[in-house]
Amino acid sequence: MQNPTDDHVIQTTKPRPRTVAALVLGHFIEVYDTALYGLFVAPIATAFFPAGNADAALIATLAVFGVSFLSKSAGGLFFGVLADRVGRRNSLMASILLVGGSTAAIGLIPTYETAALLSPILLVVCRLLQGFASGGEATVAPVFLGEYASRKRRGFITSFVAAAGNLGTLVAAATGVIVGLSVNESTFNDYGWRFAFLIAAPLALFALYLRYGLEEPVTYQKARSRVKPAPIRTALRHWRMILRVSCLGALGTTFYIMFVYYPTYLVKETGLSASDSRIVPLILISLLVVFNPLVGMLGDRYGRKLPLLLGGLASVLFVLPGFLVAQSGGFLAAVLGGVLILISVPLCLGSIHAISMEFYPTEVRATAAGIAGTLGTFIFAGLPPVIVNVLTTTYDMPLAPAFVIVGTAVLGLIAAWGLPDTRKIDLETVGTSLAGTTAESPRPGVPGRVAS
Template sequence: MMTLHDPEHTATPRRRAFIGVLLCNVLEWYDFVIYGLLTVYISQAFFPRHDDTAALLATLAVFGASFVMRPLGGLVLGGLGDRKGRKPGLVITAGLMGVGTFAIGILPTFEAIGLAAPILLLLARLVQGLSAGGEWGIANAFLLEASPEGRRGFSTSFLSVTVAVGSGLASAVTAILVSTLSPESMKDWGWRLPFLIGGSLGIVALWLRTSMVETPVYRRATTAVTSTAAVLRRVRRPSLTVIGFTMHWTVCYYIFLVYMPLFGQRHAGLSAAQATWSNTLSLVVIILLVPLIGRLSDRFGRRPFLMCSCLLVLVMVIPALWMIVTLRSFPLVVAVQVLCGVAIALYSGPAPAVVAELFSTPDRSRWSSVSYAIAAAVFGGFAPFIAVWLTSTLDNPLAPVGYVVVASTTSLLVVWRMPETAHRSIS
């Protein structure tokens, strides 16, 4: 923890380090989420147009495939964060995300180069997935280890805020573009602008992170030589807990914030602008509530807020989506997405601290990254694809509800059996 004997982590340098981590993470998630919000345009640019549903599914499959790289990113880049320090890992993740995002903005279309277009798109997304897989765990470890005593939940909650800010920025940029450009301009070149902006900002991300200093907790930690088998035994239980714990979090995030705009357009008659603005309002709710809930979790514990989130989703998801499909009302969609934002905020406030607190310092960056990335890859990354596939296969727009219910129920049981971590010391 911070002490007066840590001169590099007094108020001003510590604040600068926090800003560097948080601002760069905003860019990471802006770059990552913008793809999901521009799925329709990307499908038209990189896949054959004779079957719109097939092109949409292929585009969402590429979105999900990038999540397959997340566990590898956590293993490699998270391992770098544990061996060499949090700072080197964070610099590399920022560079990789910038390269992958800028590449998508300049790739030629299917009409120009044929099958090479979707292959190059997939490669760019895999680079983004590799970066995101290491980014979350390393940044979370940094924030936890650099936070003052008794404020770990509050400090790490800002990691969730940056996810929402980055996602909200992506949603706002998309809303502005679809509101100001003609459909033809969006289809031809407008969809490229957010990727070019994100890639250019990668340079800023690199500059900010090169000025960071290492956390005092990491500097004080002693890493004994341990066999791989011993490490795996040590991290097995917390890793499995994080995977089950993250199911609700990641499925709700990608269903309610990435898939919901598409759901609103297809099944509630919303325009692209209405769908993205509704999404943005939901993200504003998350941004405002998460730090408050993170701070309250420092005082009252993490588990009560986590369980409330799961229960709220289980109670409201079926009637909420049914009303959207039946009433086809824009104000109703906004109200439902705001309620979803509250549920996500209840989880996102304490969740980052829990994930990091379950691991010791020598394991924290790598294994929190890997565990979180596995859950995100298996349950969250393919959530929009699964939602569209279930809807098409069962011919029922409410089919994705079953997926959400299973995820939330599983995480509720995990949280019920999970130890309280709020008042533990970290080592």
């Protein structure tokens, strides 16, 4: 292991762009896949499930999406423990290979007409593996970046994880549009959509190349001697804060409903064409992709809680009007409604990655973040699109997406309200009680020693 005082591993206020790119590219790929799955849910349902009942096939396809969040939760915990035990870098190299391979494999699955039941089984396996790997990416990448960055720029640097996710959605939407325009609708539905998934393979290899040269963050290098043989048991001593952080995931429900369900919603409820429904997310995400770093900077200056509260409040106030606008029909209404619905997304995602890793001692930081993600991801990301689809198709509730988002936003607001200010803590001296007291700082509400 290299000396932590070597110039090229010392934490600075300006991390190298290659390091940031190496860390966020994996999250880019996993969100790219998630967005593709949502954008192409109709042709996927047709390809991998029996013909004859389009609604049942659609529900089954979205159920596969929801099941993948079970494995994503498990993956966040597995790779979190791995990152604490054997290193952040080793964990991230393993996860990027798995996320790229499983994403590309979806583009190679034979159709139901060709392989019968083997087809949906392979789809489930690929989505489970992709979810497992993406759980590791979403858990460990913010931890690595947060430990790598200086205190004053931690929110800004970790916000690039969210920015990469937005960019992944943007590229997925652009890919869908380009492929859709390159071939006719019949060819697109038959096999054209598969090319978008195959792109993940070379992207993953490039990310692996970038990660191969990474050094462990200095904060982790100094804490390796304190790594616990049973990190899960140690992390669970902080269950109150883990539960609170997991509930913050409720503020991210909007993102998953919008980019997994919204295109399908526009086709079914407003009569928008399938090609136009793929263009709408492209426009929406292009308006938002630059805001995550700005929100990260806002959190560094005024505290993480402020953007989270503003984002939750925006969901409560603007989501229902947004869906009502979209329901009026037409392409412009779909875009304007989407803008209202998405106001909350950069406010929440620009802060969440910093706050998700700042409460925990270094030796169990990734494990604790993985446990919080295990709970929050499945409940607030995997289940809502399935619930919304059941409510809209079975019970004829076209505004179900708005009600689900508002309900989860209220829960997220409650979780965010009582959070302590973490922007000035020193990650090397975060105490062992996430309830708010530490050896260095016994005052309630302060999770660790404040760096000067």
